[in-house]
Amino acid sequence: MASGSSEVEEQEQERVMLRDRPEWSDVTPLPQDDGPTPVVPIKYTEEFAEVMDYFRAVFAADERSPRALSLTAEAIHFNAGNYTVWHFRRLLLESLKIDLHDELEFVQRIAADNSKNYQIWHHRRWVAEKLGPDARNAELQFTKKVLSVDAKHYHAWSHRQWVLQALGGWEDELDYCSELLEQDMFNNSAWNQRYFVITKSPLLGGLEAMRESEVLYTVKAINVYPENESSWRYLRGLYKGETISWANDPQVSSVCLKILSSKTLFWILSVTVINRIKTSEMPLRL
Amino acid sequence: MDKDLHSTFAELMFHLLPSPYESQEINHLTLAYFVISSLDILNSLNRVEKDAIANWVLSFQVHPGTKADPNNGQFYGFHGSRTSQFPPDDNGVLLHNHSHLASTYCALAILKIVGYDLSNVDSEIMLASMRNLQQPDGSFMPIHIGGETDLRFVYCAAAICFMLDNWSGVDKEKAKDYILNCQSYDGGFGLVPGAESHGGGTYCAIASLRLMGFIDDNLLSSCDSSLINVPLLLEWVVQRQGMDGGFQGRPNKATDTCYAFWIGAVLKILGAGNFVDNKALRRFLLTCQYKYGGFSKFPGEFPDLYHSYYGFTAFSLLEESGLKSLCSELGITETAAKGL
Ligand SMILES: [Zn+2]
Numbered sequence: 001m002a003s004g005s006s007e008v009e010e011q012e013q014e015r016v017m018l019r020d021r022p023e024w025s026d027v028t029p030l031p032q033d034d035g036p037t038p039v040v041p042i043k044y045t046e047e048f049a050e051v052m053d054y055f056r057a058v059f060a061a062d063e064r065s066p067r068a069l070s071l072t073a074e075a076i077h078f079n080a081g082n083y084t085v086w087h088f089r090r091l092l093l094e095s096l097k098i099d100l101h102d103e104l105e106f107v108q109r110i111a112a113d114n115s116k117n118y119q120i121w122h123h124r125r126w127v128a129e130k131l132g133p134d135a136r137n138a139e140l141q142f143t144k145k146v147l148s149v150d151a152k153h154y155h156a157w158s159h160r161q162w163v164l165q166a167l168g169g170w171e172d173e174l175d176y177c178s179e180l181l182e183q184d185m186f187n188n189s190a191w192n193q194r195y196f197v198i199t200k201s202p203l204l205g206g207l208e209a210m211r212e213s214e215v216l217y218t219v220k221a222i223n224v225y226p227e228n229e230s231s232w233r234y235l236r237g238l239y240k241g242e243t244i245s246w247a248n249d250p251q252v253s254s255v256c257l258k259i260l261s262s263k264t265l266f267w268i269l270s271v272t273v274i275n276r277i278k279t280s281e282m283p284l285r286l
Numbered sequence: 287m288d289k290d291l292h293s294t295f296a297e298l299m300f301h302l303l304p305s306p307y308e309s310q311e312i313n314h315l316t317l318a319y320f321v322i323s324s325l326d327i328l329n330s331l332n333r334v335e336k337d338a339i340a341n342w343v344l345s346f347q348v349h350p351g352t353k354a355d356p357n358n359g360q361f362y363g364f365h366g367s368r369t370s371q372f373p374p375d376d377n378g379v380l381l382h383n384h385s386h387l388a389s390t391y392c393a394l395a396i397l398k399i400v401g402y403d404l405s406n407v408d409s410e411i412m413l414a415s416m417r418n419l420q421q422p423d424g425s426f427m428p429i430h431i432g433g434e435t436d437l438r439f440v441y442c443a444a445a446i447c448f449m450l451d452n453w454s455g456v457d458k459e460k461a462k463d464y465i466l467n468c469q470s471y472d473g474g475f476g477l478v479p480g481a482e483s484h485g486g487g488t489y490c491a492i493a494s495l496r497l498m499g500f501i502d503d504n505l506l507s508s509c510d511s512s513l514i515n516v517p518l519l520l521e522w523v524v525q526r527q528g529m530d531g532g533f534q535g536r537p538n539k540a541t542d543t544c545y546a547f548w549i550g551a552v553l554k555i556l557g558a559g560n561f562v563d564n565k566a567l568r569r570f571l572l573t574c575q576y577k578y579g580g581f582s583k584f585p586g587e588f589p590d591l592y593h594s595y596y597g598f599t600a601f602s603l604l605e606e607s608g609l610k611s612l613c614s615e616l617g618i619t620e621t622a623a624k625g626l
């Protein structure tokens with residue numbers, strides 16, 4: 001109730017215009033002024049225009065009240081990208097001392113409709129930052145949930161990387177990447193996350209320490225799906241800044257040879273081979 | 287491509303955007319940029335009144351008055367829309383300033399398109415206050431009340447300075463360092479350091495470096511002394527063209543109209559346009575062309591403004607006859623960029 005979102009849900013059944021709600025009768029809406037010659041005008045619905053006009057009135061009066069908070073929820077429902085509305089909501093959350101755990105739930109409900117919106121994720125980060133390490137598990141779970149629907153969700157991955165770096169929680173991340181890759185070897189986002197983990201996790205010792213076991217893992221993946229660009233690029237990434245060892249590592253040579261000797265020649269492989277020939281001190285025997 | 291059909295589509299959009307666009311009201315200037323730049327690319331700008339456009343755009347500019355201190359943490363640029371714009375109080379003091387970098391970029395781009403002389407724009411405080419948005423790591427916040435920092439706003443900042451021909455608003459070295467930190471192990475660029483390589487992020491990175499003068503035309507011929515790993519980047523970019531001819535934004539994702547611009551423009555800036563299979567790309571784009579004008583994201587869907595615009599820019603990169611050529615790094619036509 002405090003966050004005002006349950007009201008929005010009820011109103012979806014049969015929404016009452018603000019002008020017909022007694023609790024808003026004392027407010028005069030502040031209409032937007034698009035000047036004498038509006039350009040590229042938008043055909044606003046009556047509901048949208050009304051909510052925004054009331055929002056403008058309340059924001060201009062700087063009214064820090066529960067009804068203002070619930071109005072921001074309605075305005076966000078109509079345009080989740082409006083950063084002025086989100087900004088005012090944050091001021092209200094602070095003034096009204098709202099329990100921010102409730103706010104995480106509010107964001108989750110908004111994201112269920114439209115999660116590909118930068119403002120939602122920025123707001124989520126603001127809340128999580130305020131809650132600190134307390135929020136870590138909630139954030140890891142939340143992103144996991146979003147990623148279970150869309151495993152390549154760019155905002156969710158960015159948020160998750162921020163959580164790991166700011167709040168911690170690295171312990172199970174490599175396993176999580178393996179799990180996602182097991183579901184879909186072609187998930188480039190999961191490969192990218194894997195690279196992020198092996199290079200950034202304070203628990204794993206960095207790229208150098210991880211290289212051998214990761215090469216093994218990747219070569220296996222390439223053998224299953226030799227046409228997968230993601231695994232080839234990851235393999236190459238494991239040798240970042242190390243062209244000589246990339247060119248000479250027998251594990252890389254043998255996977256190239258193995259794939260070459262099979263019937264199909266993949267473009268990515270030929271690029272890899274050419275690149276290895278170019279960077280190799282010794283000619284590669286093929 | 288049916289140019290007349292698309293011109294009519296863009297003109298209709300110019301006169302009234304349908305209701306679903308109200309959810310993007312906060313980015314009204316961006317929507318306007320898509321429509322007006324579309325008309326320009328389609329060589330149909332004569333269908334609209336340029337002075338009215340310039341006046342409307344200028345009405346979004348924030349004028350803080352002479353007493354504003356550029357070091358007060360705020361950014362004084364352009365508002366994105368009317369809902370975020372409020373009249374000053376009775377004493378003429380501006381209480382709410384929500385100027386946004388993307389809106390400011392779009393505002394200046396539109397002004398250039400309609401031939402407005404940018405030296406008439408009061409840009410001193412705009413540039414001085416833009417520094418307040420640059421973060422210690424070189425990235426930019428879009429707005430002083432806080433927002434996600436990533437490559438998109440580095441690009442907006444660079445494009446604004448380039449158009450105003452004044453770089454006092456950006457610490458270029460820091461911005462460059464941030465961009466380099468965004469190059470991923472696979473050669474492409476993510477929107478933030480550590481993020482997955484992405485067509486849009488890669489465009490922002492390369493176009494910004496170009497605008498800031500860190501990379502030259504035809505980088506390929508001079509790649510030895512380059513800041514970025516050009517061969518790796520090129521390999522990543524070239525491979526974004528899918529079997530169906532379209533471009534994808536990330537490996538193993540579906541091809542999508544807009545990446546024909548994001549990726550195509552990067553190839554153009556790198557001087558590697560000849561790596562594109564133009565015929566296949568054209569064939570893909572035509573499957574996304576809507577029968578009443580505009581382009582959709584995927585084949586056979588309904589069009590939207592964003593994908594329509596990037597469909598037009600993609601055809602311009604393909605040198606479609608009757609279309610104006612594009613200044614890839616600024617996202618407007620060559621004639622608009624040069625002020626012709
Ligand atoms: Zn797209």
